[in-house]
Amino acid sequence: MKPVVPTLIIILCFAATRSFAQAKTADTTVKPPVQLKTVNIVRYNFFKDSAAFREEYSKEMTFRRPKWFEVYKITAVDINKLYRVTQFKKNKKKIAFKHMLLDKEQEMYVNSVYTPSLVNKVTRLDGDSLRLFMQYYRPEYSFIKNASDYDIYAEIKKYYGAFIKTRDSVPSQP
Missing domain, CATH: 1.10.287 (Helix Hairpins)
Incomplete structure (x- = not known):
């Protein structure tokens, strides 16, 4: 009687796992793609x-x-x-x-x-160097208020020249 019980347990476990595996594969159906909401950028x-x-x-x-x-x-x-x-x-x-x-x-x-896209357009900087440049060479409100586009471009170019000379000595965090 003793050898029959372990054999029955093995057969029942095999049958249970087999039926579970079959039920699991039956559930895997192709779901329709998720439709995302439209985002308008203003x-x-x-x-x-x-x-x-x-x-x-x-x-x-x-x-x-x-x-x-x-x-x-x-x-x-x-x-x-x-x-x-x-x-x-x-x-x-x-x-x-x-x-x-x-x-x-x-x-x-x-x-x-004084946006990153404007500074990038004038200096071709990007990433951390752009962030550092904009952080350390930020024009004053009075200058921006009274300056034309050309004056702003010239000021950015002047700041860029100073930035290139001191790039290695500028710390990464203020």
Whole structure:
């Protein structure tokens, strides 16, 4: 009786694996390809983004600290304005935030003009060297605002000459 039990177990295991393998191969049917959604790429428009930025932060961008003479009316004192005038810390933070927003807007403008594709077109740099060049030789907002395309190209070429001379001494991280 003892030799029959191991033989039966082996036969049952073989039958189970065989039926499992047959069932597994029956499930492998060709599935239709997955259809991906269409992606529309929209060109970056600084002026549209700047208008949206100014609209979003309109209250902070137009902040002006009330003046002391505005507190007094002909016969009375405006308590609300007096309260706003005397909040020195809060007014200072609001003014600092306004300046930060203006700096961010200027940075966005420089980024919209001084692009990697423009620098690549003028200097033929790419990869890490392009990133380093753009990081270390970034023009100021006042220059970009008042410069023509030719002036920007000439400035990039001048910066590129300096970059080539000091390429080996420029560290990879600022």
